[in-house]
Amino acid sequence: MGYLGEIFVMAMTAIFIQNFVLARFLGLCPYLGVSKKLDSALGMGLAVIFVMTLASAITFLINKYLLIRYDLLYLQTIAFILTIAALVQFVEMVIQKNAPALYNSLGVFLPLITTNCAVLGVAILNTTAFRSDGVTAYNFLDSVLNGFFSGVGFTVVLLAMAGLRMRLEKSEIPKSMQGMPIALIIAGIMALAFYGFMGWKI
Amino acid sequence: MKYYLKLGLILFIFCAVASGILAYINTLTAPVIAERKALAEIQAREALIPxxxxxxxxxxxxxxxxxxxxxxxxxxxxxxxxxxxxxxxxxxxxxxxxxxxxxxxxxxxxxxxxxxxxxxxxxxxxxxxxxxxxxxxxxxxxxxxxxxxxxxxxxxxxxxxxxxxxxxxxxxxxxxxxxxxx
Amino acid sequence: MNFAKELTKGLIKDNPIFVLVLGMCPTLAVTTSVINALGMGFAATFVLLCSNIIISLIKNITPSKIRIPVYIVVIAAFVSIVDMVMAAYLPALHKSLGLFIPLIVVNCIILGRAEAFASKNNVVMSIADALGMGLGFTLSLSLVGTVREIVGAGTWLGMRVTPLTYDPALIAILAPGAFITLGFLMALMNMLKEKK
Incomplete structure (x- = not known):
């Protein structure tokens, strides 16, 4: 299998088979919190893809050239979370200055991303991930791509959820089930549907 | 400018103290973790071929x-x-x-x-x-x-x-x- | 405001999971069994307690502009300590909680309590708040864990509690079961609240 095949496997795994939200339980707070409207879900999704890709790149370099080289792996959690917090802050400032239009659509979501566990999750998972042969550890490009595809996987289910919840507003739901409970049950049914992808080994 | 330097310094001090504490705890726990892992391997080996x-x-x-x-x-x-x-x-x-x-x-x-x-x-x-x-x-x-x-x-x-x-x-x-x- | 009130509010009135809906990721991910739920609950409570104490102690010397990064450093330090100590002395539990131990850092409950409570109150009150919230979190996790373990595996804390004729509904300990169980438990809480 060539490198393109490897990328295909990675994309399928991150988006469908091991979806961040539905199979790994990462990034649930925004998934349940920002999925009431389609356009805000899209904004959040794009912001997450952007930050996850960048964070994967930077944390990979920090891990390889600082933490592993100087035997400081016990500082991984603290180093990664500070990097992500600083990165989010930095991205916010750059976008605000250079692309005001983009800032208007993504700006409100950026501060929320620091505490999105999917971003820290993908950074940590990348450090222990292997390619489909089970031997080769992720290199720089693999990590960046994995960050990107994981973000796409997050966005796909966020959008699907937002679409469902908008329709849900028009339906009659028992009072005690309104809001969060019904959203969780729908997420459960969605996770069940995504189980259809399980057992696929490409 | 001076104000921001001060902020940076305070944050740096916090990071330094935290890293110091973690480094100390690591020296305490790392040998225990390594030992436990080695011991588990030896025990598994000896159970298979006594x-x-x-x-x-x-x-x-x-x-x-x-x-x-x-x-x-x-x-x-x-x-x-x-x-x-x-x-x-x-x-x-x-x-x-x-x-x-x-x-x-x-x-x-x-x-x-x-x-x-x-x-x-x-x-x-x-x-x-x-x-x-x-x-x-x-x-x-x-x-x-x-x-x-x-x-x-x-x-x-x-x-x-x-x-x-x-x-x-x-x-x-x-x-x-x-x-x-x- | 008194100590007892701060201590008990986390259990029911401001329950972090069922009322505030915070910390969803560990709630769903590690509640496949009661023992995992308890492990996660105590780990998070320990971090919450320590970070609340430190943050209420340093609240006067941290400039408000960099308070969030400082809180994150404090929390991350305690999380790393829990991570290392658990790996050394409770390796099996450490393995099954896996990724979710470092992810305690981004658990909104902990940063949320630091920002909303510990940075404004004294040490004693912050301890009460942390214990109450931590206990509420642990109990709620155990409740979800109990339902999922009994339905999905027919056991509780590893002991068989259902009759042997009961064929466990495996779905409850898989990912979809997590969402559905929590959804129904939350609906149940809402129903009880309405009746009052």
Missing amino acids: NAEFEEKESDQGLTYYLAKDPETDEILGYTFIAADLGYSSTVQTMVGVDSEFKVLGVQIIDQGETPGLGANCTLPIFTNQFSGMTLEEIYVDKDGGVVVSLSGATITSRCIANSLREGIIDVKDEPNPGGEQ
């Missing part, structure tokens, strides 16, 4: 394996190694013991992070015990025409364990001189 003397070796393929000899007669009792392969959601590591004819003596899953209720059941004796006595040709899961009964709902995990076992055994078997006298 009353033997182990000698560390490395195959041409880079696999570390242990040669088990009877301490009195120097007779080769078998080999143990750790087989590892990517399962459904984690790398599954299996401690394998084979006799001098490369028949499986026993296996023990030493590390896995598979789905609870499905793949994670690979640690149960009902799954691991079936490997005892199998020959190289038999270690394929039932779907691939072998005799390994897959865990229900976890063919990928079962197949990964069977495949890693087979590869490891071939690896040790193909050594020009696995007993390694000369």
